Amino acid sequence: MKARSNVLKDANIKWLVMLAIMDIAAVLLFIAPEVVDASMMARLRASVAPLMPVVILLLTGLLSHEAKARLVYWRIANPLPGSQAFTKYGPADARIDMKALAKNVGALPTDPGEQNARWYKLYRLVGDDPAVSHAHKLYLMYRDMAAMSFLLIPLVPAALWYTGVPPANRWIAGGLFAVQYVVCAISARHSGTRFVCNVLAVHSTKEVREGGAT
Numbered sequence: 001m002k003a004r005s006n007v008l009k010d011a012n013i014k015w016l017v018m019l020a021i022m023d024i025a026a027v028l029l030f031i032a033p034e035v036v037d038a039s040m041m042a043r044l045r046a047s048v049a050p051l052m053p054v055v056i057l058l059l060t061g062l063l064s065h066e067a068k069a070r071l072v073y074w075r076i077a078n079p080l081p082g083s084q085a086f087t088k089y090g091p092a093d094a095r096i097d098m099k100a101l102a103k104n105v106g107a108l109p110t111d112p113g114e115q116n117a118r119w120y121k122l123y124r125l126v127g128d129d130p131a132v133s134h135a136h137k138l139y140l141m142y143r144d145m146a147a148m149s150f151l152l153i154p155l156v157p158a159a160l161w162y163t164g165v166p167p168a169n170r171w172i173a174g175g176l177f178a179v180q181y182v183v184c185a186i187s188a189r190h191s192g193t194r195f196v197c198n199v200l201a202v203h204s205t206k207e208v209r210e211g212g213a214t
Contacts, residue, residue, distance in 0.1 A: 145188070
């Protein structure tokens with residue numbers, strides 16, 4: 001059976017493709033119009049769109065899960081969202097009764113690595129819950145968008161330099177992708193926090209064991 005995260009990533013690929021096509025259009029029409037005229041855009045989209053999933057998978061595959069999490073949470077050590085599940089995110093969520101959570105799942109760890117490991121075990125028990133699955137999907141989508149945008153910050157200006165685009169336009173392109181990266185990273189951070197809290201919210205309302213709730 002395909003892993004949940006892989007299924008969700010497959011569902012997100014169309015949104016990553018749409019973002020990539022939008023980026024290409026912005027570069028060609030607004031930043032480097034001298035490279036191609038507007039009449040070519042329809043043909044370009046038709047020829048590029050089938051290749052986009054492969055390009056996106058290659059770009060996002062360059063970075064590990066932890067590297068992508070660092071780009072989202074801006075933390076070097078313990079960057080995964082579950083690393084602060086019980087000390088930060090859970091207590092800040094009004095839906096989560098931390099005493100009830102501890103009663104249902106046992107003592108709550110405070111070490112970041114232990115928190116992530118315990119939270120992941122809890123996630124595995126409720127990963128099919130609609131709220132958990134939806135938040136997970138959004139987190140993966142925005143995380144991969146952030147990773148792709150980050151990689152394009154140097155790559156696009158370099159490609160524009162190769163084609164002879166003026167320096168000012170190359171700086172604009174780099175700035176565009178830097179802003180896009182920050183927006184996507186913040187969106188991923190919010191979705192990741194919601195993902196973590198949705199898992200805890202389920203466990204705070206009932207005791208869940210392997211095979212179902214009790």
